[in-house]
Each structure stands twice: as structure tokens, then as C-alpha cells.
Amino acid sequence: MQAVEVKNLSKKFEKKTKALGLKASFRSVFRKQLADFIAVDQISFQVAKGEKVAFIGPNGAGKSTTIKMLTGILHPDSGEVKVTGLTPWKERKQLAFQIGTVFGQKPQLWYHLPAMDTFYLFGKIYEIEAKKFKKRLDFLIDKFQVQDFVYQPVRKLSLGQRMRCEMIASLIHQPKILFLDEPTIGLDVVAKQQLREVLNTMNKEEGTTIFITSHDAGDLEKIADRVIVIDLGKIIFDGTVKALKEKYAAYKIIDLKIINGGNVKSKIKIPGVRILKAENYNWQFELDVKKTSVKAVLDQLLNIYQVEDIGIFETPMEEIISNIYAQNSLKNK
Amino acid sequence: MDKVLKKLISMVVKNLDFIWAYLKYNLASAMEFRFNFLSQAIFMILNDGLFLLIWYFFFQYFGDLNGFGFREMIALWIFGAGGFGLVNAVFGNAANLGTIISNGELDFYFSFPKNHLLHALVSRTDLSAWGDMLFAPIAFFLFFPANLLSIFLLFFGILSGAMILLAFYILIGSLSFWLGRNEVLQSSLFHAFLAFSTNPSSVFQGVVKFIIFFVIPAGFATFWPADLLKEFVLSKFLYLILFTIIFFLFSLLVYYRGLKRYSSGNLINVRG
Incomplete structure (x- = not known):
């Protein structure tokens, strides 16, 4: 029962x-x-x-x-x-x-x-x-x-x-x-x-x-x-x-701390990746999980730079939930 | 039959135990503010006494009204205050039933394994009602001879009056199922009940007399118990029992008919 x-x-x-x-x-x-x-x-x-x-x-x-x-x-x-x-x-x-x-x-x-x-x-x-x-x-x-x-x-x-x-x-x-x-x-x-x-x-x-x-x-x-x-x-x-x-987590965030600085904007060109922060040694990317994978992005980054620290963050649950509601309300309009 | 009777007795005992438990915690909650509780109860006794004093001077000055004098008035007030006090002390939410219904607050009582109406009624006490309840025996022992029959009639009259008032509260509260918020109407009907039950019965004649017995049954709540205390008539005593039971069952019938229209609410509340 x-x-x-x-x-x-x-x-x-x-x-x-x-x-x-x-x-x-x-x-x-x-x-x-x-x-x-x-x-x-x-x-x-x-x-x-x-x-x-x-x-x-x-x-x-x-x-x-x-x-x-x-x-x-x-x-x-x-x-x-x-x-x-x-x-x-x-x-x-x-x-x-x-x-x-x-x-x-x-x-x-x-x-x-x-x-x-x-x-x-x-x-x-x-x-x-x-x-x-x-x-x-x-x-x-x-x-x-x-x-x-x-x-x-x-x-x-x-x-x-x-x-x-x-x-x-x-x-x-x-x-x-x-x-x-x-x-x-x-x-x-x-x-x-x-x-x-x-x-x-x-x-x-x-x-x-x-x-x-x-x-x-x-x-x-x-x-x-x-x-x-x-x-x-x-x-x-x-x-x-x-x-x-x-199903609903639209993106992930990658925080990167590198040893050798440089111009990240010219070197990273992967579809679905957006640069949120690009200071000399601290960069932050948002990647659309439907268009690319964390692995693809990391492979490219690690190839070019000497990385000191990496942080990968999921879409916050609050945002996932509000995405669901937003999508459903659009569907019903 | 034996089984049914046992089940019925067990149900009554359990519900009395439940009412007693609530009464204790209601009182305990009231005691948290001792001065407030005592002052309200004491001032209500004084308030009732003051009304009697006014009536004393009235009858002294104007004399009896069709055989209705000060002694009859005391009896009316004993049963009026006693019945009102008992209902509002034990079933203190009775006066708020209409608001509870229109605010959708019955939801809370639905989630417990007890009769939700009984639960709603007993979950509050009216502090001043304790004064009314105490006033009744004080006035009785001061003005009436105490013997087995008169003491029995005192308790019987208060109990039947309380049941009639409770049924009346349930009926006017049930109006909220059909009308939604209607506090003014409920308050007017309640005050009509109060006014009819504590004024000289001999002045009401004809249509008004019919109304105060069968529409707003204040007559049965105080006039008849007062009459019985003056002179015990068995047929009147039995008719009063019959009316009280029928009127009470009628109020429950109306309440449960209305309950089908109930829609719950989402109010935020704090328990007293």
C-alpha cells in the first residue's frame, strides 16, 4: 500500500x-x-x-x-x-x-x-x-x-x-x-x-x-x-x-584562478560560454549546459593556462525553480 | 444494544474529558494575566449586581408589572447570567463562530481527531463570563431558599438556558455559510436575545411573545426556568427539556447543512 x-x-x-x-x-x-x-x-x-x-x-x-x-x-x-x-x-x-x-x-x-x-x-x-x-x-x-x-x-x-x-x-x-x-x-x-x-x-x-x-x-x-x-x-x-x-539547470559557473595572466576574451571561443568576469588572474565563465560540457571548456582552458584553482558551481536551486515557473507561464500564454 | 450503549457512553466520557482538558488549559492561559482575569470576573459580578440594584429601585418606584416584581427579575438574571456565563466560559468561541466560518478558520479544527465544531467552540474562554457564571449561585443563595428542588432547578435552568443560547449562537454563526461576513447581523440578533431574556417577561404580549419563544427563543432560556423556580410544574419542566433538545438538534442540522458550503481560508493566526 x-x-x-x-x-x-x-x-x-x-x-x-x-x-x-x-x-x-x-x-x-x-x-x-x-x-x-x-x-x-x-x-x-x-x-x-x-x-x-x-x-x-x-x-x-x-x-x-x-x-x-x-x-x-x-x-x-x-x-x-x-x-x-x-x-x-x-x-x-x-x-x-x-x-x-x-x-x-x-x-x-x-x-x-x-x-x-x-x-x-x-x-x-x-x-x-x-x-x-x-x-x-x-x-x-x-x-x-x-x-x-x-x-x-x-x-x-x-x-x-x-x-x-x-x-x-x-x-x-x-x-x-x-x-x-x-x-x-x-x-x-x-x-x-x-x-x-x-x-x-x-x-x-x-x-x-x-x-x-x-x-x-x-x-x-x-x-x-x-x-x-x-x-x-x-x-x-x-x-x-x-x-x-x-532538466532545468540551464547553466554552470566556472571560477578560474590562473598563474599566467593574459587576454582570455581573445583565446576562449566556445559556443555556449559567456565570460562574466575577466580580471588578470581571476576569471568567471557561465556555460550553457545544453550547448557545451564542463569538460570541453576545462580541456581548452587547461591547455592554454597554468591554473591555480578551479571552482564549478551549479545553477542555484532558486533559479532552477523560477526557470520552471517562467517556462510554464510562457507556455500557457 | 449493549455494545452501542457502551460505545455511546465511552464517546460521551471521552468528549467530557476533552472539554475538561480544554477548560483547564483555557483557564491556565487566562491565569497568565491574573489581574486581567480577576478584574474582568469581579467587575462582571459587580456589573450584574448593579443591574439588579437598578431594577430594585425601578420596582420600588413603579411597583410590579402584571405580577412581575423584583424577585422574578432576580430569577431572570440568575438564569440569564448563569446560562450566558456557562456558555461563554466553557464554549468561549461560540460568539465567534460566524467569524471563524467566514475567515475559513475551521481548517485548523478539521486536522484533529475530534468533532471539529466542539473543538472550535471549546478552544477559547471569555474571561468576564466567569463572573456571570459565579453571579448566578451568589444571587440564588442570597435571595432564594435553598432546598433540594430549588438547587436542582437552579442547575437545570442554567444548563437548559446555556444549551438554548449555545444553539442560538450556532444558528446565527451558521448564517456565515450563506452570507459570508455578517458580524453586524449576528451581533444584532445576539443582543435581541440578551435584551429579551433579561427584561420583564410580563410586558411582552402577542406577536412579540411568539417571537421571543419561537424565533429568538429567549423565553425558553430564562422565563420558563424562572417560572419553574417560582412554582414547579411538571408539564412545563418536561416541555422545556423537549424544546431544548429539539432546538439544539435543529441548530446542529442547520450547521451541518451549511458546512457543505464551507470553503477554507489561508489566514495567519496565533492561538490565545
Whole structure:
């Protein structure tokens, strides 16, 4: 059995539309103008148990609507969904025992109480037997290293500390699948790193399936094995992070430090190579991976110059993602 | 049958345990700001007492209204404040249900394995309501003879009044499923309920009387419990139970009918 099975899932909303101006506003008081907006359009995918999937897309692409249908919050218009074998909108309560949710922008912790109080309340909500609950809580407190601040009111915690406590609240009932919506939003570099590490550990040690939406490229690279890209309600890419890079990484950067200087512009003439920086001893090239290879460029450079140091950099993930969105929006124009 | 009964009892016990847990943490959260909590509760008791004082002078000056005097007014306020206090202390989000619906905030409660409506209602407490809740027994023991029947009727009346008010909150909150944002309408309906339930019942006649029993059922929430406290009539007692159950089930029916129209939201919130 797969952790998540989605087949031809669709959802549309009615959106209020109104022409500009006071007259139109007045008219809309008496007659609502509605237009259909397709949020999710016939999407299908599967997530295996223990897999770590990043579900990405620009704002309004259909990510949140999909997650809401997977967690039983929204009814789809058509299509099938099974999450741990359950149909979310029909068996919502049973499903809630199987899944955990972390919404970076919607805290679950009580603001004025210590996080510990929320954990105990969640123990009641998930009907966890006292001994089992204590054991689980001790394990998570240790894993997330929150001992020093778990008894302080949440309002006094830093965002990073708060997020770690949010994670504990979501994992207290040992869910099989964890749905995370922008969990690292607003966190500093260290807090992001800690959160990613813990997610990977939970996945490794407890086999928790992870389904994460994020605008942070680091989340994709450091957490996900697989990426699903959704835009305008349709899946436009579904594959490994490596495959995503291969398909959409348009260029690589080569940094070169040479011992014998010279005029690089006159000597390097390879199609697909652009010189970004050409100082005497420090040069930087951008090469289009579709037109040439790193090897071809390096062969030529090493032939001509005595090289002291080389650095080869991939296209930053942020740029890959924005390329995908740009290409898709061009295609749909 | 035995199995069904056991399951039902277990469900009730679990939900009561859940409500109790929330009540504890709501109170604990309120205690974080002790002065705020105590001052709101104490001032509400004084506020209710002040209203009674005004009515005392009113009846002293004008006399009874069709047999309705100061004693009847105290009874009305006991059940009015008691029912209001109980609902808003335990189900403190009831008054915000319409806003929760129109803002798409039910999403949060859908992700837990509990009834989402119950969860939404219990996840807040109204601090001043604790004062109202305390006012009811204080006024009762000051002005009414305490015996087994009267104490039973006090708790029964507060409970039935609370259920009727809760059902009314659910009904006016459910309007948001159809109307979207409509805070002003909800607030007007709620204040009509409040006004009808805490003013002399004897002055309402004809169409208004029909309205305050069957449209905005303030009459059942306070008039009848007050009548029963004055003179116990079994048939009235049973009718009140029947009405409370039917009205409560009706509110749930309307709520779940409206829920089919619910669309979620993407607001950013912080829990109290």
C-alpha cells in the first residue's frame, strides 16, 4: 500500500468578479458575478511509504488546495485520494490519528502557555495512554533538544525554538505521514538546518513519510528525495531532485584562478560560454549546459593556462525553480 | 444494544474529558494575566449586581408589572447570567463562530481527531463570563431558599438556558455559510436575545411573545426556568427539556447543512 495515492484529482472554486468603479460595486451588491477558478486540475501521483516529497509551485498554483484535500479539510470535485488507505474527506477523524500537520504560518501552540501544556492537551486530543505519552514526549524532547525552554510561555521563545516545539506537537501521536506547509518560513539559517536534520532523522528512524511544500530551495535539496512541481493546477514535473536539476539547470559557473595572466576574451571561443568576469588572474565563465560540457571548456582552458584553482558551481536551486515557473507561464500564454 | 450503549457512553466520557482538558488549559492561559482575569470576573459580578440594584429601585418606584416584581427579575438574571456565563466560559468561541466560518478558520479544527465544531467552540474562554457564571449561585443563595428542588432547578435552568443560547449562537454563526461576513447581523440578533431574556417577561404580549419563544427563543432560556423556580410544574419542566433538545438538534442540522458550503481560508493566526 502506498502512503498517498492521488488519481485525477480536481477542485474548482467560485471567485467573485467585479468590474472597476463605484457603479460596478453598487451593481455587485445586488447581483454577484461569479467565475469558476480551477485550483487543481486532474492531478495524479503516488507517494511511497517513507518517501520524502517536496510539493512546490508558485503562489496560487494549487499546493495548499491539494494538501487540504489530502488532509480531509476540503472535498474535491472529482478524483480519488487515499492517504494511508483512507479517503480523507470521508474518514477524516481516523485519518487524523495517522497524519501530522505543520503549517508554518498557522501555529498550534498556545501563545501564552508553555509548549509543554500544549503537548499534554494534544495527548488528550489524540487519546494517548499516559505511560505511552510520557515515553513519546521524553523521546521527542530529547530529539529536538528543547529541554531548556519547553516550560517557558511560547510568546517568549524565538521563532526557531517555537518551530521545534510545533514539530513536537505534530509528532506526538507518531503519525505515519507528516504534511508540512512552509515549515521553515522566517527561520534563521541555524534553525532551518536543525529542523531539516530532525525531519531527516524522523524519516530515517521512524519511517515517517514526509510531504512538504516550501518556497525555500534549501528545503528541497536538504530534505526531499523527490520533487513534484505544480503550476496552474497541473503537475508539470515529477521526479528526483537530480532529474529536476538535469532538466532545468540551464547553466554552470566556472571560477578560474590562473598563474599566467593574459587576454582570455581573445583565446576562449566556445559556443555556449559567456565570460562574466575577466580580471588578470581571476576569471568567471557561465556555460550553457545544453550547448557545451564542463569538460570541453576545462580541456581548452587547461591547455592554454597554468591554473591555480578551479571552482564549478551549479545553477542555484532558486533559479532552477523560477526557470520552471517562467517556462510554464510562457507556455500557457 | 449493549455494545452501542457502551460505545455511546465511552464517546460521551471521552468528549467530557476533552472539554475538561480544554477548560483547564483555557483557564491556565487566562491565569497568565491574573489581574486581567480577576478584574474582568469581579467587575462582571459587580456589573450584574448593579443591574439588579437598578431594577430594585425601578420596582420600588413603579411597583410590579402584571405580577412581575423584583424577585422574578432576580430569577431572570440568575438564569440569564448563569446560562450566558456557562456558555461563554466553557464554549468561549461560540460568539465567534460566524467569524471563524467566514475567515475559513475551521481548517485548523478539521486536522484533529475530534468533532471539529466542539473543538472550535471549546478552544477559547471569555474571561468576564466567569463572573456571570459565579453571579448566578451568589444571587440564588442570597435571595432564594435553598432546598433540594430549588438547587436542582437552579442547575437545570442554567444548563437548559446555556444549551438554548449555545444553539442560538450556532444558528446565527451558521448564517456565515450563506452570507459570508455578517458580524453586524449576528451581533444584532445576539443582543435581541440578551435584551429579551433579561427584561420583564410580563410586558411582552402577542406577536412579540411568539417571537421571543419561537424565533429568538429567549423565553425558553430564562422565563420558563424562572417560572419553574417560582412554582414547579411538571408539564412545563418536561416541555422545556423537549424544546431544548429539539432546538439544539435543529441548530446542529442547520450547521451541518451549511458546512457543505464551507470553503477554507489561508489566514495567519496565533492561538490565545
